[in-house]
Amino acid sequence: MAQLLGSWRRHGSRQGAADLAAGVRLLVLDGRLPAGTGLPPEREVAAALDVSRTMVAAAWERLRADGLVVSRRGAGSWTALPRDTRRGEYDDSLDGLRPVIDLARAVPSSVAGVAEVAEAALPRLATELRGHGYYEQGLPELRERIAARYTERGLPTSADEILVTNGAHHGLALALRLLVGPGDRVLVEQPTYPNAIEAVRAAHALPVPVAMTDDGWDLDAVEATLRQAAPRLAYLIVDFQNPTGHQLTESARARLGAALRRARTPVVVDETQVELDLRAEPVPLPPLGAFAGDLVLATGSAGKSHWGGLRIGWVRASAELVDRLLAARRGLDLGTPVFEQLVLAELLGAPPAPLRERRATLAAQRDVLVDAVRAECPDWSFLVPDGGLSLWCRLPGPVSTRISAVAQNFGVRVVPGSFFAVHGGLERWLRLPYVRPAEELVEAVRRLSQAAASVAETRAPTAGDGLIPVT
Incomplete structure (x- = not known):
């Protein structure tokens, strides 16, 4: 002791x-x-x-x-x-304890109508049951509808340039399997999506971080890293970046695309949050593929836009690269479940009302979270994002890991900033998703303020560099 x-x-x-x-x-x-x-x-x-x-x-x-x-x-x-800070999932009706509020997953619940669409897809499934059920590249109808969305965004796309996957993360894993070897470097943003870091390491490659600024991307640093580190691949999130919420401007996309072309560096662009523009008047921007051409492998997903339980994603790349990805895929799996593809094809062909409702709900929840943090944690600072799913909060001290550890005992789960860094650190940052109902968000922030006060009360010493090692 x-x-x-x-x-x-x-x-x-x-x-x-x-x-x-x-x-x-x-x-x-x-x-x-x-x-x-x-x-x-x-x-x-x-x-x-x-x-x-x-x-x-x-x-x-x-x-x-x-x-x-x-x-x-x-x-x-x-x-x-104490009874009001025990950790675990519990039922109020049994012992009066508060349920845990999970802010570790930045994933909303399903949009309206998924169950009805799934029921409507059953007759189509009966027809598919007469065949073998293998669509290695994906159901043709679904690929056509995904391709049409890219064309509408300013990047002409055919069904041959779409590969349906088991989520966007599956697409990243396929790209790493095809394009990266042991010891190769992969350029990533810092902070970035934690599971992408793990995927790079699982491929026995070396993630090379480029720090983001308060205003977004440091393109000077990106260009220098492309020249000096010569990465075999890059992984970027240019639309409502996870976790910062930044969106790369059109002029910056043109500059980044030119830098990638000069370096001949392929890039996986994570577009899982591109549909989540929360502005009253959304500002659609051309995909990065419109500026970097065939170097771009864009990965998308239904997880954030419709429902994570569908586990459906895709890769948009050149037809030649899609063929190579298909060859690499055969060593991992032989296709995506047909029923889920039928459901997503129906969802993408349906009127856009559910997505508009989703954006409105997320915008309202974001505003509730912003007000709650300002009221309960006034010394935390952040930029209000135009889209995406979370606030990236700057803390007054390097206590992110301590707060996340203690917060579990106050009935809230939150991911520390170090998870979003290649080598740890980011202890002054905490990601707060706004994917829960408004009343839960208010209560979660109240509990977080209690956890932060508990950490501050001890005034325990920190390491000299302000960093806490994370394994």
């Missing part, structure tokens, strides 16, 4: 009991002293910390009052969690 506490004394001898209680409180709430851990006798704690037994007793009394320590005569003392 003495080793875990470290430099626990912060306010001098007169407040020693309060400092000791605060140190133990943090150990309990972030899980380093899990609930039920037996505590040493007060005399032993006093000897190990070189303090009086009276101080230890006073600290224990504070913790008992907070519900963090339970004592029983003859049985000793052990750690506990």
Whole structure:
């Protein structure tokens, strides 16, 4: 315990009991002293910390009052969690405890009408049952409708240039399998989507981060990295970037496309959030493929726009590259489930009302989250994004990992900034998705403010560089 506490004394001898209680409180709430851990006798704690037994007793009394320590005569003392901060999924009707609010997944629930469309697709499924059911490149009707969307956005596309996948992440994995070898470099933004970092590493490649600025992309740094690191592939999110929410302007797309052409560097462009423009008057921008040509492999998905449970995505690339991706795919899987493709084809051919409703709902939830953070955490700063699914909040200190750890015991799950970095760090940042109902968002921010106050109360020392190593 003495080793875990470290430099626990912060306010001098007169407040020693309060400092000791605060140190133990943090150990309990972030899980380093899990609930039920037996505590040493007060005399032993006093000897190990070189303090009086009276101080230890006073600290224990504070913790008992907070519900963090339970004592029983003859049985000793052990750690506990107060009833309103226990972690787990629980039912209000059973024990009155608050349910956990999950802000770790930036994924909304289904748009309206998916169940009805799935029911309407059943007759089509009956027809498909007469065949073998294998569409390695994807259902022709679905590829036609995806291609039409790219054409409408300013990038003429045919069905031969579409490969249907099991989600956008599957498309990235295929591109890595085809284009990258062990030890090759892959340029990525920092921060970026955490699972993309893991996919690059799983391909035994080296992610090379280029830091984003408060205003978006540092194209000077991108161009320098393309020249100096000579990456075999790049992975970028130019529409409502995850997690920052930035969108690359049309002029910047032209500059980036020219840089990619000069370096002859293929790029996977993640377009999973391109449909989530939350402005009252959306501003459609041409895809990056309109500026970088056949170097671009655009990956899209129904996960954010319609429903993640469909597990349907696609790659838009040149017909020659699609053929090569198909050859690479045969070592992984032999196609995407037909029924889900039928459902998505129907959704893409339906009127756009459900997507308009989705955008309006997300915009309202974003505004609720913005107001809640400003009220409960006034020292957190952020830019209000024009689209996407989350706020990227700058914290007043390097405490992101600590807050995310402690927050679980206050009934909210949130991903620390370090998850969005190649080598850890970003401890002054926290991603807050606005995909939950408004009342849950307000309650989640209230709990986060409590967790942040708990971390601040301990005033535990940080590493000299302000970074916390994350494994």
